[in-house]
Amino acid sequence: MERKGVAVVAVGGNSLIKDAQHQTVKDQYEAGAESMHHIAGMIADGWDVVVTHGNGPQVGFVLRRSELARHELHEVPLDVCGADTQGAIGYMFTQALYNEFLRRGMNKKAVAVVTQTVVDRNDPAFKNPTKPIGSFMDEKTAKERAEKEGWVVVEDAGRGWRRVVPSPIPIDIVEAPAIRTLIDAGFVVVGVGGGGIPVVRTETGELVGVEAVIDKDFGSSLLATMIKADVFIISTAVEKVALNYNKPNQVWLDKMTVAEAKAYMAEGHFAKGSMLPKIQACIRFLENGGKKAIITNPENLTRALRGETGTLIVP
Numbered sequence: 001m002e003r004k005g006v007a008v009v010a011v012g013g014n015s016l017i018k019d020a021q022h023q024t025v026k027d028q029y030e031a032g033a034e035s036m037h038h039i040a041g042m043i044a045d046g047w048d049v050v051v052t053h054g055n056g057p058q059v060g061f062v063l064r065r066s067e068l069a070r071h072e073l074h075e076v077p078l079d080v081c082g083a084d085t086q087g088a089i090g091y092m093f094t095q096a097l098y099n100e101f102l103r104r105g106m107n108k109k110a111v112a113v114v115t116q117t118v119v120d121r122n123d124p125a126f127k128n129p130t131k132p133i134g135s136f137m138d139e140k141t142a143k144e145r146a147e148k149e150g151w152v153v154v155e156d157a158g159r160g161w162r163r164v165v166p167s168p169i170p171i172d173i174v175e176a177p178a179i180r181t182l183i184d185a186g187f188v189v190v191g192v193g194g195g196g197i198p199v200v201r202t203e204t205g206e207l208v209g210v211e212a213v214i215d216k217d218f219g220s221s222l223l224a225t226m227i228k229a230d231v232f233i234i235s236t237a238v239e240k241v242a243l244n245y246n247k248p249n250q251v252w253l254d255k256m257t258v259a260e261a262k263a264y265m266a267e268g269h270f271a272k273g274s275m276l277p278k279i280q281a282c283i284r285f286l287e288n289g290g291k292k293a294i295i296t297n298p299e300n301l302t303r304a305l306r307g308e309t310g311t312l313i314v315p
């Protein structure tokens with residue numbers, strides 16, 4: 001089979017959640033397996049794939065479990081909560097891919113890489129938390145938690161209230177060369193979960209974890225740049241990006257250039273905390289040598305790569 005190139009596919013954390021209040025491990029596995037079914041389709045079509053994923057809801061659940069158990073067990077710092085989510089989601093994705101390859105008779109293996117992402121210790125984000133994590137809450141619960149537990153809470157893109165934590169900009173991915181080597185050796189890689197575990201470099205070059213959650217779209221875009229991916233894809237809940245989203249004059253976009261994307265951004269077409277970081281992440285990839293970025297939903301990944309749907313963004 002002709003190899004088509006390397007694709008970095010970023011899978012949304014929200015798309016792994018069916019019911020945030022009553023989510024079971026089985027629900028999450030099933031939601032992940034659905035995305036992996038479509039990713040296996042891309043691989044069968046000839047693409048070498050790195051799957052990255054969000055962890056916004058999941059990292060908040062891990063942190064909350066740790067807080068609720070603090071009378072009995074030590075609390076888990078946020079970087080370690082992020083590492084926990086990479087392990088759990090990496091386990092589910094690689095197992096789902098293993099089973100897909102088995103069913104399809106494909107000679108492929110998937111591997112998950114615990115990934116550290118370097119951030120700047122002086123990033124202003126540490127003083128201004130913006131990244132929503134965990135469950136959605138009503139305003140009353142959110143404000144009570146803010147008062148009793150010291151949480152910072154915000155209204156999240158019209159979907160309810162959420163706790164927010166610092167989200168510094170990723171500047172380096174420690175395991176990027178290892179991920180490229182694995183891809184070149186024929187593995188499907190699951191990596192950069194939750195944008196990567198946030199770490200800073202000390203003056204002597206050592207790595208130390210910091211309490212934050214990186215935006216997975218920005219972490220994934222940086223990985224795509226570092227491994228020189230042929231295409232960067234964001235797999236989310238919508239088939240295409242829209243202008244005037246959810247308004248009577250909504251228009252779905254088939255294609256836009258970076259210049260057009262910037263103009264639409266300035267006009268306020270992309271919601272903060274949902275579509276905006278995805279567009280910004282695609283722009284970064286394209287301004288750093290990338291040739292092609294696509295935003296679509298899991299079921300349309302293969303068709304979007306063939307140019308049949310999705311929103312294509314080009315330099």
Ligand SMILES: Nc1ncnc2c1ncn2[C@@H]1O[C@H](COP(=O)(O)OP(=O)(O)O)[C@@H](O)[C@H]1O
Nearest residue numbers: 012013014236237241242245269270271274275
């Ligand atoms: N202009 C837009 N076009 C399409 N979707 C948009 C737009 N603005 C906001 N959205 C919303 O952004 C959502 C994707 O963001 P989010 O749910 O945060 O993603 P993730 O899949 O990474 O968890 C879409 O499902 C849609 O509801």
Ligand SMILES: NC(=O)OP(=O)(O)O
Nearest residue numbers: 013054055056194216
């Ligand atoms: N880390 C992160 O950006 O996760 P979500 O995509 O789930 O918000």
